[in-house]
Amino acid sequence: MQVGTTGGEGAVLRALTESVIAGEVEQASSLARQALEIGLEPMRAIDEGLIPGIVEVGRRFEAHEFFLPELIMAAEAMKKGMAVLEEAIIARGGRREALATVVIGTVKGDIHDIGKSIVAAMLTAHGFQVVDLGVDVPAERFLSEVEKRNARVLGMSALLPTTMPYMQHVIEELGKRGLREKVKVVVGGAPVTPAYAQRIGADGYGDDAISGVRVVRELLGLA
Amino acid sequence: MPRRGLRGGLLKFIREDDLEQIRFAVLEVLSEVGVLMEYRPALELLADHGAQVDWDQSIVRIPDWLLAKALLSAPSRFTLYGKTPEWDVKVDLDRVYTIGGSCALSVLDLDGAHRPAMRKDLVDLTRLLEAMPNLDIMHQIVVPSDVPELGYELINFATCYSISKRNYYSQAQSADSVRDQVRMAAVFQGSEEAVRRRPTFTEVVCMVSPLKHEKQNSEVLMESARWGIPLYIEVDALCGATTPAPIAGTLVESGANVLAGVVLAQLVNPGVPCIYSIASGIMDMSNGAYSGAAPETTLIHAATAQVAHRFGLPYQGGTGIDAKLPDAQAGYERALQVLTNILAGTNFVHLSYGMMEQMLLASYEQVVIDEEIIGAAYRIARGFEVNDYTLSVDLLARIGPLGGHFLRERETRESYRKDRWLPTITDRNTWDTWQAAGGKDMRQAANERARAILAREEPWAVSPEQAEEIERIAQEGVVKAQARRQQLQ
Numbered sequence: 001m002q003v004g005t006t007g008g009e010g011a012v013l014r015a016l017t018e019s020v021i022a023g024e025v026e027q028a029s030s031l032a033r034q035a036l037e038i039g040l041e042p043m044r045a046i047d048e049g050l051i052p053g054i055v056e057v058g059r060r061f062e063a064h065e066f067f068l069p070e071l072i073m074a075a076e077a078m079k080k081g082m083a084v085l086e087e088a089i090i091a092r093g094g095r096r097e098a099l100a101t102v103v104i105g106t107v108k109g110d111i112h113d114i115g116k117s118i119v120a121a122m123l124t125a126h127g128f129q130v131v132d133l134g135v136d137v138p139a140e141r142f143l144s145e146v147e148k149r150n151a152r153v154l155g156m157s158a159l160l161p162t163t164m165p166y167m168q169h170v171i172e173e174l175g176k177r178g179l180r181e182k183v184k185v186v187v188g189g190a191p192v193t194p195a196y197a198q199r200i201g202a203d204g205y206g207d208d209a210i211s212g213v214r215v216v217r218e219l220l221g222l223a
Numbered sequence: 224m225p226r227r228g229l230r231g232g233l234l235k236f237i238r239e240d241d242l243e244q245i246r247f248a249v250l251e252v253l254s255e256v257g258v259l260m261e262y263r264p265a266l267e268l269l270a271d272h273g274a275q276v277d278w279d280q281s282i283v284r285i286p287d288w289l290l291a292k293a294l295l296s297a298p299s300r301f302t303l304y305g306k307t308p309e310w311d312v313k314v315d316l317d318r319v320y321t322i323g324g325s326c327a328l329s330v331l332d333l334d335g336a337h338r339p340a341m342r343k344d345l346v347d348l349t350r351l352l353e354a355m356p357n358l359d360i361m362h363q364i365v366v367p368s369d370v371p372e373l374g375y376e377l378i379n380f381a382t383c384y385s386i387s388k389r390n391y392y393s394q395a396q397s398a399d400s401v402r403d404q405v406r407m408a409a410v411f412q413g414s415e416e417a418v419r420r421r422p423t424f425t426e427v428v429c430m431v432s433p434l435k436h437e438k439q440n441s442e443v444l445m446e447s448a449r450w451g452i453p454l455y456i457e458v459d460a461l462c463g464a465t466t467p468a469p470i471a472g473t474l475v476e477s478g479a480n481v482l483a484g485v486v487l488a489q490l491v492n493p494g495v496p497c498i499y500s501i502a503s504g505i506m507d508m509s510n511g512a513y514s515g516a517a518p519e520t521t522l523i524h525a526a527t528a529q530v531a532h533r534f535g536l537p538y539q540g541g542t543g544i545d546a547k548l549p550d551a552q553a554g555y556e557r558a559l560q561v562l563t564n565i566l567a568g569t570n571f572v573h574l575s576y577g578m579m580e581q582m583l584l585a586s587y588e589q590v591v592i593d594e595e596i597i598g599a600a601y602r603i604a605r606g607f608e609v610n611d612y613t614l615s616v617d618l619l620a621r622i623g624p625l626g627g628h629f630l631r632e633r634e635t636r637e638s639y640r641k642d643r644w645l646p647t648i649t650d651r652n653t654w655d656t657w658q659a660a661g662g663k664d665m666r667q668a669a670n671e672r673a674r675a676i677l678a679r680e681e682p683w684a685v686s687p688e689q690a691e692e693i694e695r696i697a698q699e700g701v702v703k704a705q706a707r708r709q710q711l712q
Contacts (some may be wrong), residue, residue: 064645069635069639072630072631114630118630195655
């Protein structure tokens with residue numbers, strides 16, 4: 001979609017928002033370029049164009065108007081638009097501060113990828129720097145990445161009742177390495193419950209992608 | 224755009240050669256055993272057209288050729304008209320629709336009280352039914368206790384017809400009542416001629432088993448046919464008591480009984496739509512009760528679809544359930560009954576909302592739950608498409624076996640909304656999430672939904688002035704009916 005320049009900044013910002021809501025990946029990046037062409041500040045295009053879109057998508061998801069495919073497509077569109085705008089910020093010698101760095105992965109012995117990836121996409125879309133370690137991640141890998149990236153949040157996922165206890169193991173290892181106080185631990189996955197999260201000493205539990213983002217924001221005092 | 228139901232008929236219980244045997248048996252009973260008709264003008268008309276009448280016993284025997292003629296003029300395809308074109312229902316032998324109702328004497332209200340039905344309940348339950356997307360035909364779901372018994376159907380007509388945009392499934396206790404109903408519909412449609420051309424209501428005539436048409440049945444049937452009002456010609460068999468215990472024998476009795484009515488209607492007005500109808504059940508031999516939800520009852524209803532269609536007639540089956548509360552029994556009874564009927568191609572799944580306790584009790588909550596069950600059953604009956612797009616080979620090749628997923632693909636987003644039924648009050652969360660949302664069971668969820676719907680004041684289908692005029696005609700009809708009763712005494 002090409003918005004006529006006569007439409008002005010407001011029209012481009014609204015179109016950016018719409019492209020995220022509609023999950024139109026190509027449109028989001030071409031509109032981001034158009035925003036730069038007409039002289040919009042890239043930071044403003046993110047804050048007033050892309051972010052209101054992803055916030056609206058989250059609302060619709062929670063209202064059962066949108067479902068997972070829309071959520072993921074929107075996160076993809078957001079990511080594409082963001083890539084164009086962040087590049088412009090860096091080219092101008094600036095940098096966009098991520099809200100925080102989140103290290104995320106599915107624990108060792110468990111290869112379930114989808115739920116964790118959706119959470120990662122939504123965190124990225126909401127302005128976090130996400131380091132996705134993938135699946136079957138051993139404790140050592142979680143620890144070294146948290147340390148190296150100076151992450152403020154560690155997200156762990158498990159879909160199997162048999163791999164769930166590994167999350168507790170990672171939390172204990174964090175303690176031994178003296179990292180436990182530096183990082184908030186959030187856990188999730190189908191068999192995980194809030195009570196279980198509490199029992200193994202996690203700081204938070206996310207039931208789905210949207211509540212995962214909310215929990216992370218709350219734990220960091222951003223809510 | 225009119226309503227076009229999905230196509231049923233995947234499920235068959237009768238083999239082709241067995242179906243022919245059932246047809247022959249029906250013809251034999253109709254032509255050799257005969258049907259008792261109390262109404263003299265009905266017998267005279269049938270005799271004039273070649274039926275054999277035993278005047279002493281009032282039994283009419285209908286030869287095969289006379290039935291064949293009637294089946295030639297009875298349409299397999301027609302429209303039942305709503306008050307607006309989007310509520311027109313296109314009937315044929317394949318498509319499936321639902322009907323609400325019927326005639327419960329008590330209600331289970333939203334406070335959990337079991338009490339006699341009042342006119343206020345008829346209003347509220349009709350408003351609730353009107354909000355159910357999968358309902359096609361409106362019917363009186365209760366007979367209020369604060370309405371006179373004689374002429375109650377006129378008051379119910381005035382209420383339901385005024386509220387609902389859907390075609391109204393009515394009934395009548397006399398020919399006068401049919402005429403009063405035409406007058407009421409004419410208030411909305413503009414003239415009696417308009418009602419004759421596009422009737423916005425139908426009449427059901429309930430025959431008695433075994434093989435008996437009471438005077439009132441034939442009188443109402445003939446008057447409706449004269450006006451071109453489509454007829455549900457119904458048998459309410461009690462399998463094992465008023466019809467033979469073997470299911471096949473019950474199908475034969477119902478066939479002969481219904482078809483005698485079809486022949487009479489076609490003689491009065493060739494071409495008047497006749498719907499082969501049953502609301503039968505088995506008798507529970509432990510207590511003599513009618514069971515609408517026994518598996519054998521569902522079998523009778525599903526199998527009758529094949530028999531009705533063999534005679535080229537659209538078919539109404541389906542009945543209430545036996546549970547007293549919207550509980551696990553209610554859920555399983557309704558689900559098996561509705562799904563089986565839809566798959567069998569029952570063109571009108573009758574009594575499909577809120578009817579419990581052998582059709583004595585109407586539940587507000589069950590109305591909402593039944594909408595959910597019907598939605599899920601329709602989804603199963605709709606099946607799925609197989610073509611290059613849905614086979615998805617190209618998509619599978621694109622994602623490959625390297626650990627990707629399909630959630631972010633355009634095809635997924637395009638397909639799933641079309642493909643998936645979205646539940647309304649069904650919960651698919653885990654225990655904790657469900658608890659966090661209040662931990663409501665389905666009955667509580669249905670209760671809240673019913674209350675929310677009733678809190679909305681949707682406008683009625685007719686204007687307040689029209690509703691007032693329709694009510695006046697109904698009240699006048701009740702007075703006439705009382706006077707006629709006194710005259711007879």
